[in-house]
Amino acid sequence: MSSPDTLTHSKTAQGPLVEARGLSHARDGRTVMAIGDWQLQPGAHALLLGPSGSGKTTFINIVTGLLTPSHGTISVAGEVMSALPPAARDALRRRTIGLVFQTLRLIPALSVTDNLALAQQLALGHVDRAAIAGMIDRVGLAHRAAAQPRQLSQGEGQRAAIARALITRPRLVVADEPTSALDDTNAARMIDLMFDVADATGATLLVATHDGRIAHRFANRFNLMAPVAA
Amino acid sequence: MIGLSLAYLRDRGLNTALNILLLALSVASLVILLLFSSQLENRFDKDAQGIDMVVGAKGSPLQLILSSVYHVDIPTGNVPLDTVDLLRRQLGVAEAIPLALGDSFRSFRIVGTEPAYPALLGASLADGRMFAAKMEAVIGADVAARTGATLGQRFVGGHGMSSGDEGPKHEETPFIVVGRLKPTGTVIDRLILTRVESVWGVHGIEDPGEDHHEGESAEDHEAHAGAAEVTAVLVRFGSPIAAVRLPGFINRQTNLQAAVPAVEVSRLLALVGxxxxxxxxxxxxxxxxAGLSIFVALLTALKEREGDMAMLRVIGASRAAIIGQVASEGLILASAGAALGLLLGHGVIGMAAASIEQLRALGLNALTFHPGEALIVAAALGIGxxxxxxxxxxxxxxxxxxxxANAR
Structure with missing residues (x-):
């Protein structure tokens, strides 16, 4: 039986986990995101900074294979996302990436435990109740395991969303504005928790935010290029 | 994914319950109609088995059939006793069985007839023996069950076809139970059978076959015996030619009326139909x-859950899994509605049969299933x-x- 402490990935894998080459995206003739060449090494904690409208969400959608870039390529775990057929892209995302959103997107009809169980079932094809209990305990929600999302506070909900993203043992955890709705104390706790759990599982962390309060926590920070008119 | 569907349905419990109820009501209505019409038709067929023609007094042919074959209406009148002999002499008549009606016991009709009548409907004795002498009676299975009558028990008939215990009684002429019939699922289960002469005797009519009583003049005996009539004669044909010739012959040439059960029943079912x-x-x-309601409910729910569905796709649900999840919600609703509808339909049939005498008399049975119910369930599932x-x-x-992005 695995516990979250043992859910680690090898940090000796060759090459970057995520690699962009000449990457940019245009919508209605206007470039909405441009990053050019960029790499993210396995086990790194990277922060993507930028104001609203700078293309952070577009970049995350491209990294996770939800959007095909108009120029350049993005590779995750050595596979070029845009070259894969939709089903293979879904499978790569399912196997490799855990996502955390600002609005949580927990399934409201399911308890915290069942939200994690569903994610595990969909990604791994089985449910490991002990691992789920361990992960819920690690994010400090053991007393709220049976609660439904609407019964959780914002901070508790964020922790549940992180637990769901990590329960499938993804190599890459992508978080989009995970702290925007939190006060200073809870924002700091959230980043601590993400670092803690990502380190424990060996996951690589990519956080996109315009929240300057957490910037100093990341050694690896980068900005998207300013949008340019076509 | 089934667990997720159940969770979503539980999450909007009132909406789910109302949709299930709406579908259940429609399924129940169709099941009730199906069971009622099929059991009615089946009962009509079974009760009329072997009876090709009924001869009685002029009047409504449907009334003659209902009163003499199904025992649910009053007779059109009486016919002379020699009608029986007249019919038995006709070419192509295999059997002519007289019926004499007029009395009842606790709403069960007393039928004066011959042992050939229960034999025609496939009835056999559960215990005792067949009636032989005057005032001996054999009771149907329902009569035995409802009255608790045992062999050797005496009872007094009341005047009228469906009177309970309130009507005038024939206290001087009690019947004695000599036999009980096994259940047949036909009208005979609800009848008390005796000799035609018993019915005459109860009403003070002398048996024309008997010698005249002491002190009675030959003229008086003939006058009393002359009143001996029967209510109807059930006829079984021995050849198909009789089926073509006899009804027309009787209706044209005599003061009698001939009615064919198959014709009258199909006319009745067409009317009821x-x-x-x-x-x-x-x-x-x-x-x-109900289908539209489920559609609107799911459409609204899915509109609200677009973000959830997108998230499910992100965390690994395939397109087929998403379709399966939503489809299973519809199917769970439809299955619950269909199951509740079946239960409700059979329950209503059972309650109706238990509380309405006429429906019980028609043999309505809640525990009988019709193959058509599978079609109703399939239609409900298909709609869901x-x-x-x-x-x-x-x-x-x-x-x-x-x-x-919109939900972020």
Whole structure:
């Protein structure tokens, strides 16, 4: 039986986990995101900074294979996302990436435990109740395991969303504005928790935010290029 | 994914319950109609088995059939006793069985007849023996069960066809139970059978076959015996030619009336059928309304859950899994509605048969299943599935990235 402490990935894998080459995206003739060449090494904690409208969400959608870039390529775990057929892209995302959103997107009809169980079932094809209990305990929600999302506070909900993203043992955890709705104390706790759990599982962390309060926590920070008119 | 569907349905419990109820009501309506019409038809067929023609007094042929074959209406009148001999002499008549009606015991009809009548309906004795002497009676299975009558027990008939214990009694002429019949699932279960002469005796009519009483003049005996009549004669043909020739001959050449059960029953079912068709159309409309309601409920729910669905796709649900999840919601609703509808339909039939004497008399049975019910269930499931698939396909067409971006 695995516990979250043992859910680690090898940090000796060759090459970057995520690699962009000449990457940019245009919508209605206007470039909405441009990053050019960029790499993210396995086990790194990277922060993507930028104001609203700078293309952070577009970049995350491209990294996770939800959007095909108009120029350049993005590779995750050595596979070029845009070259894969939709089903293979879904499978790569399912196997490799855990996502955390600002609005949580927990399934409201399911308890915290069942939200994690569903994610595990969909990604791994089985449910490991002990691992789920361990992960819920690690994010400090053991007393709220049976609660439904609407019964959780914002901070508790964020922790549940992180637990769901990590329960499938993804190599890459992508978080989009995970702290925007939190006060200073809870924002700091959230980043601590993400670092803690990502380190424990060996996951690589990519956080996109315009929240300057957490910037100093990341050694690896980068900005998207300013949008340019076509 | 089934667990997720159940969780979503539980999450909007009132909506789920109302949709299940709506579908259950339509399924129940169709089941009730199906069971009622099929059991009625089946009962009509069984009760009339072997009876090719009924001869009685002039009047409504349907009334003659209902009173003499199904024992649910009053007779059109009486016919002379020699009608029986007249019919037995006709070419192509295999059997002519007289019936003498007029009295009842606790709403069970007393029928003066011959042992050939129970034999014609396939009835056999459970215990005792067949009636032989005057005032001996054999009772049907329902009569035995409802009255608790045992062999050797005496009872007094009351005047009238369906009177309970309130009508005038024939206290001086009690019957004695000499036999009980096994259940047949036909009208005979509800009848008390005796000799025709017993019915005459109860009403002070002398048996023309008997010698005249002491002190009675030959003229008086003939006058009393002359009143000996029967209510109807059940006829079984021995050849198909008789079926063509006899009804017309009797209706044209005599003061009697001949009616064919098959013709009258199909006429009756056609009349009843118009009403049943109207109710059936209403029930189908109700089922379509239930389907529409499920469709609207799922469409609204999925509109609210677009973000959830997109998230499910992101965390690994395939397109097929998303369709399956939404479809299973529709199917769970439809299955619950169909199951509740079946239960409700059979329950209503059972309650109606238990509380309404006329329906019980028609042999309505809640525990009988009709193959058509499988079609009703399949239709309900199909409607649930279609109602779910349309919103599911809409969900698949949505742009995940855009949906998530809007929801962020």
């Amino acid at each position: 118009v009403g049943l068709d109207a109710v059936r159309a209403f029930a189908v409309l109700l089922m379509l309304t 599935l279609i109602a779910a698939l349309i919103p599911a396909l809409r969900v698949l067409k949505t742009d995940i990235a855009e949906t998530l």
